[in-house]
Amino acid sequence: xxxxxxxxxxxxxxxxxxxxxxxxxxxxxxxxxxxxxxxxxxxxxxxxxxxxxxxxxxxxxxxxxxxxxxxxxxxxxxxxxxxxxxxxxxxxxxxxxxxxxxxxxxxxxxxxxxxxxxxxxxxxxxxxxxxxxxxxxxxxxxxxxxxxxxxxxxxxxxxxxxxxxxxxxxxxxxxxxxxxxxxxxxxxxxxxxxxxxxxxxxxxxxxxxxxxxxxxxxxxxxxxxxxxxxxxxxxxxxxxxxxxxxxxxxxxxxxxxxxxxxxxxxxxxxxxxxxxxxxxxxxxxxxxxxxxxxxxxxxxxxxxxxxxxxxxxxxxxxxxxxxxxxxxxxxxxxxxxxxxxxxxxxxxxxxxxxxxxxxxxxxxxxxxxx
Amino acid sequence: xxxxxxxxxxxxxxxxxxxxxxxxxxxxxxxxxxxxxxxxxxxxxxxxxxxxxxxxxxxxxxxxxxxxxxxxxxxxxxxxxxxxxxxxxxxxxxxxxxxxxxxxxxxxxxxxxxxxxxxxxxxxxxxxxxxxxxxxxxxxxxxxxxxxxxxxxxxxxxxxxxxxxxxxxxxxxxxxxxxxxxxxxxxxxxxxxxxxxxxxxxxxxxxxxxxxxxxxxxxxxxxxxxxxxxxxxxxxxxxxxxxxxxxxxxxxxxxxxxxxxxxxxxxxxxxxxxxxxxxxxxxxxxxxxxxxxxxxxxxxxxxxxxxxxxxxxxxxxxxxxxxxxxxxxxxxxxxxxxxxxxxxxxxxxxxxxxxxxxxxxxxxxxxxxx
Numbered sequence: 001x002x003x004x005x006x007x008x009x010x011x012x013x014x015x016x017x018x019x020x021x022x023x024x025x026x027x028x029x030x031x032x033x034x035x036x037x038x039x040x041x042x043x044x045x046x047x048x049x050x051x052x053x054x055x056x057x058x059x060x061x062x063x064x065x066x067x068x069x070x071x072x073x074x075x076x077x078x079x080x081x082x083x084x085x086x087x088x089x090x091x092x093x094x095x096x097x098x099x100x101x102x103x104x105x106x107x108x109x110x111x112x113x114x115x116x117x118x119x120x121x122x123x124x125x126x127x128x129x130x131x132x133x134x135x136x137x138x139x140x141x142x143x144x145x146x147x148x149x150x151x152x153x154x155x156x157x158x159x160x161x162x163x164x165x166x167x168x169x170x171x172x173x174x175x176x177x178x179x180x181x182x183x184x185x186x187x188x189x190x191x192x193x194x195x196x197x198x199x200x201x202x203x204x205x206x207x208x209x210x211x212x213x214x215x216x217x218x219x220x221x222x223x224x225x226x227x228x229x230x231x232x233x234x235x236x237x238x239x240x241x242x243x244x245x246x247x248x249x250x251x252x253x254x255x256x257x258x259x260x261x262x263x264x265x266x267x268x269x270x271x272x273x274x275x276x277x278x279x280x281x282x283x284x285x286x287x288x289x290x291x292x293x294x295x296x297x298x299x300x301x302x303x304x305x306x307x308x309x310x311x312x313x314x315x316x317x318x319x320x321x322x323x324x325x326x327x328x329x330x331x332x333x334x335x336x337x338x339x340x341x342x343x344x345x346x347x348x349x350x351x352x353x354x355x356x357x358x359x360x361x362x363x364x365x366x367x368x369x370x
Numbered sequence: 371x372x373x374x375x376x377x378x379x380x381x382x383x384x385x386x387x388x389x390x391x392x393x394x395x396x397x398x399x400x401x402x403x404x405x406x407x408x409x410x411x412x413x414x415x416x417x418x419x420x421x422x423x424x425x426x427x428x429x430x431x432x433x434x435x436x437x438x439x440x441x442x443x444x445x446x447x448x449x450x451x452x453x454x455x456x457x458x459x460x461x462x463x464x465x466x467x468x469x470x471x472x473x474x475x476x477x478x479x480x481x482x483x484x485x486x487x488x489x490x491x492x493x494x495x496x497x498x499x500x501x502x503x504x505x506x507x508x509x510x511x512x513x514x515x516x517x518x519x520x521x522x523x524x525x526x527x528x529x530x531x532x533x534x535x536x537x538x539x540x541x542x543x544x545x546x547x548x549x550x551x552x553x554x555x556x557x558x559x560x561x562x563x564x565x566x567x568x569x570x571x572x573x574x575x576x577x578x579x580x581x582x583x584x585x586x587x588x589x590x591x592x593x594x595x596x597x598x599x600x601x602x603x604x605x606x607x608x609x610x611x612x613x614x615x616x617x618x619x620x621x622x623x624x625x626x627x628x629x630x631x632x633x634x635x636x637x638x639x640x641x642x643x644x645x646x647x648x649x650x651x652x653x654x655x656x657x658x659x660x661x662x663x664x665x666x667x668x669x670x671x672x673x674x675x676x677x678x679x680x681x682x683x684x685x686x687x688x689x690x691x692x693x694x695x696x697x698x699x700x701x702x703x704x705x706x707x708x709x710x711x712x713x714x715x716x717x718x719x720x721x722x723x724x725x726x727x728x729x730x731x732x733x734x735x736x737x738x739x740x
Contacts, residue, residue, distance in 0.1 A: 041689065045696040049677065070664065070689040078667055078685055086681040294440065297448055307419065311456040315448055319411065319440040326415040326696060 006142075006183045006210060008242050014356035016234060016261040019348045022058075022242060024090040024142040025181050026082060029057045031242065031263040032347045034254060034340040035092060037271060040065050041075075041085040044271045045326070045333040048087045054306070054338050055345065058089055058142075060266045063135050064096025068118050068125070072138035080140035092143035092266075095132045097187070098215065098246070101150040109149060111165060129172035137179050145185045145213055146173040153191035153221045163189050163196055167203045174207055183210035185244060191216060192225040194232035201236035211242040211264075218247040218267075223256070230260035237261070251280060251343045255363050258347050259356070270340050274332035277321040280339050284368045286314075288332065293318040306338035307331070376512075376553045376580060378612050384726035386604060386631040389718045392428075392612060394460040394512040395551050396452065399427045401612065401633040402717045404624060404710040405462060407641060410435050411445075411455040414641045415696070415703040418457045424676070424708050425715065428459055428512075430636045433505050434466025438488050438495070442508035450510035462513035462636075465502045467557070468585065468616070471520040479519065481535060499542035507549050515555045515583055516543040523561035523591045533559050533566055537573045544577055553580035555614060561586060562595040564602035571606035581612040581634075588617040588637075593626070600630035607631070621650060621713045625733050628717050629726070635714075640706035645699050647691040650706045652713075654738045656684075658702065663688040676708035677701070 005025045012019040022029040036043045036051060039062045043051060051059065061081060066072060075084045081091055100107055100116050107116035113128035129147045136144035147169045151162040166189045177184050186204035190196030204212060214233065217226050226248070237243055244264035245257050254265055270280055279286040281301040286293070299309035300317065308317065308331035320328030343363075350359035375395045382389040392399040406413045406421060409432045413421060421429065431451060436442060445454045451461055470477055470486050477486035483498035499517045506514035517539045521532040536559045547554050556579035560566030574582060584603065587596050596618070607613055614634035615627050624635055640650055649656040651671040656663070669679035670687065678687065678701035690698030713733075720729035 040693045040695055041686070042695050042697040045700075047677070047697060047700060048681070069693060070685070074665065074685070077665065078683060084683070084686055084689075086686070295444065295447065307417070311418070313448060313454070315440070315444070316411070316454055316456070319454075323410045323439060325410055325412050326699060327412040327417060329696060330415075330417060330700070 005181045008211070008240060010240070012352045012354075014351045014354050015259065017258050017347070017351045017356045018261060018263055019351040020242070020263060022090070024183070026088060026090045026142055027057070029090055030345075030348055032254065032258045032344050032351075033057055033264050034344040035060050035264065035266040036337050036340075037266050037268045038085065038087075039268075040069070041081065043337070044275065045329045046337065048085065050334060051087070051337075052089075054334065055341050056089070056337065059087055059091055061085070061091055061093050061139070061141065062096055062099060063093045063132060063139060064099040064127075066093075066139060067096070067135045068120055072135045076138040076140070082140065090143070091141040093136050093139055093141040093145065094246070095136065095145040095147045095187075096127070097132075097146075097148040098150045100127060109165070111168070113147075114149075129169040130176040133173050133176040137177075137182065141182065143183050143185060143211070144177075146170045146187050148187040148189055148215055150216050150219075151189065151191060153216055153219055153225070155191065156193055156196075159189065159191040159193060159196055163200055167200070170204055170209075171207060174209070185209055185211040185213045187213040187215040187246070188233070189216045190229075192221045192229060194228060197229050197232055198236055201233055205236065205238055209241070211244060212237055213244040213246050214262075215246045217245065218249060223253070227256065227260060230257060230262065234261050251282060251339055252363065252367060254340070254343050254347065255360055258351075259360060265344070267340075270336035271333050274336050275329050277328070277332070279332055280336045282339070282363065282366045288314065288318045288321045288328070290318075300332075300335050301339070304335065304338065306335045308335040375551045378581070378610060380610065382722045382724075384721045384724050385629065387628050387717070387721045387726045388631060388633055389721040390612070390633060392460070394553070396458060396460045396512055397427070399460055400715075400718055402624065402628045402714050402721075403427055403634050404714040405430050405634065405636040406707050406710075407636050407638045408455065408457075409638075410439070411451065413703075413707070414645065415699045416707065418455065420704060421457070421707075422459075424704065425711050426459070426707070428462060429457055430462050430464060431455070431509070431511065432466055432469060433463045433502060433509060434469040434497075436463075436509060437466070437505045438490055442505045446508040446510070452510065460513070461511040463506050463509055463511040463515065464616070465506065465515040465517045465557075466497065467502075467516075467518040468520045470497060479535070481538070483517075484519075499539040500546040503543050503546040507547075507552065510552070512552060513555060513581070514547075514552050516540045516557050518557040518559055518585055520586050520589075521559065521561060523586055523589055523595070525561065526563055526566075529559065529561040529563060529566055533570055537570070540574055541577060544579070555579055555581040555583045557583040557585040557616070558603070559586045560599075562591050562599060564598060567599050567602055568606055571603055575606065575608055579611070581614060582607050583614040583616050584632075585616045587615065588619060593623070597626065597630060600627060600632065604631050621652060621709055622733065622737060624710070624713050625717065625730055628721075629730060637710075640710050641703050644702035644706050647698070647702065649702055650709050652709070652733065652736045658684065658688045658691045658698070660688075670702075670705050671709070674705065674708065676705045678705040
């Protein structure tokens with residue numbers, strides 16, 4: 001990582017699990033870390049103050065969404081993304097590759113880039129590797145990411161073709177990057193195919209990035225296939241760079257992927273589930289729309305110290321959800337994020353104390369049988 | 371007011387403006403006071419913690435809404451409204467008379483009460499004075515209110531008839547009340563007709579309530595008509611009881627009605643406007659949907675110390691509103707409530723210092739010409 005502004009300081013390992021600190025121009029990030037997702041420059045239904053109170057160290061934002069609305073130029077004029085969204089800590093921007101490729105019929109890929117229609121107003125736009133770096137330099141996040149082509153993980157032929165473009169674009173992103181106060185992550189692709197993943201790891205590590213993101217998972221493959229990919233990458237990724245598994249996952253996924261050497265996670269599940277009336281717990285999920293919670297005086301999760309659990313009953317939160325009250329979204333979001341952040345902190349403590357295996361077994365035992 | 375649990379302590383008057391303290395089983399309420407509206411046991415888009423941070427001293431909830439969902443019996447089983455909604459301060463419940471009479475085609479009044487269909491599922495229900503007191507005793511708010519018939523304020527004939535029922539129901543509410551830890555407010559009706567209002571004041575003060583609510587305004591009459599009613603009531607209402615003007619209004623309304631002896635206010639405008647992208651300011655209103663705010667680095671209101679203004683630009687809040695992000699509702703709600711609460715505090719300070727007229731003139735001067 002850039003010596004002036006960034007470093008990845010490894011504190012402890014326990015098996016393949018790692019505890020480290022990311023030093024950035026906007027503060028430190030202890031890892032393993034869960035990064036709440038703030039797609040449109042806001043983590044849905046919570047304020048930056050709430051996020052700080054919960055102990056969030058870093059948040060995500062999305063270059064595709066912010067380029068379209070309100071525009072990266074506008075955000076730059078207003079002093080950059082940190083000031084714009086009132087978040088003083090580190091930020092990572094996703095390049096938007098995943099979002100563009102999710103547009104399906106509304107985009108056209110060529111070797112130079114991708115042309116797509118906005119999901120907001122249908123207007124036509126073009127992303128090239130250089131454009132995506134320029135957008136992210138305008139936004140000014142601490143961590144930025146390459147443009148990649150996100151292929152369906154089980155389609156080998158597509159992945160072979162997509163990988164070629166992803167690698168060529170990674171090279172161009174690296175060459176286009178001009179700001180010294182941002183760290184650039186390469187994104188590995190290759191679906192569930194370990195040979196393609198290894199090839200991607202070799203190519204990107206030869207180029208040399210500040211960190212390595214593992215993209216294209218959590219979109220249809222099984223957990224075992226994800227684990228197989230992570231196992232294959234273990235020997236390929238340099239020990240002195242952070243590893244970020246994109247879009248994963250649940251509290252249990254955090255535990256299992258940290259066991260396989262991952263340092264950084266993001267996932268919309270905790271916030272999206274909350275807006276649908278769902279709570280994450282160590283034992284599983286609760287659907288607060290369910291009438292069985294109407295009379296339940298207990299907290300969302302016994303023993304949880306979040307604001308929602310320390311103050312409100314399941315019965316009250318169910319009432320808010322049934323009445324479609326915004327506070328229901330807010331409280332469920334707080335709880336779900338708090339759980340993810342807490343599990344990440346516990347994982348770190350377990351690694352530092354050499355107790356990772358015992359923590360992992362305890363975590364699995366707390367889960368309800370599926 | 372009930373000597374054991376309640377008292378109204380007058381601290382200062384300046385002209386007809388009054389500064390007092392309401393003592394309740396859940397703490398003190400300095401007046402003049404603005405009460406944020408928590409219809410369904412939540413002030414929309416803000417948590418009790420946020421409300422405390424803003425300096426809210428008391429909140430409203432609505433007996434009609436909570437009777438229908440989740441049910442007053444359920445709330446009682448869960449320990450009452452304070453515990454249910456996580457608000458430790460005083461609460462006032464509106465009887466729901468206004469909501470029932472707003473149902474128009476879906477309700478039928480008779481001398482004994484009113485039969486209506488739920489706005490949620492069309493099921494039939496009946497409110498009598500006794501029923502409405504029983505509901506509010508189950509909910510357990512500090513201040514409860516009589517069932518009243520809310521007539522269109524300009525329709526004299528309707529008001530004459532409605533007043534008879536309102537008075538008979540007030541008598542029955544007083545007789546039905548059994549809890550010593552709740553204060554009961556009578557509700558004056560009579561539309562814009564000063565003789566009817568005076569008659570209502572005489573009738574209710576003869577019965578003797580813990581406080582007097584002025585209902586049926588802010589639904590179609592002019593400000594001048596409201597002021598005329600308040601002027602007529604000045605001599606009729608006892609100086610040693612709180613006066614609550616229901617459903618009013620803007621920051622400027624607070625100033626003008628405090629000038630006419632009102633102590634307590636509630637209004638959904640600050641929270642409802644926020645959810646439509648609107649900000650209240652001393653100078654007037656801002657519509658954050660307006661594109662002219664896209665590039666505006668200033669706060670919602672210059673000099674405001676609320677969380678939204680101390681941290682975020684108009685441009686950011688406009689972005690949130692345009693992108694339909696919940697945080698937009700949250701920040702605008704915080705700002706609007708903060709302004710109402712701040713104006714109420716400033717009014718109190720001005721009265722205590724004998725500077726009310728000067729404050730009132732300054733407030734009017736800050737408003738933009740209409």
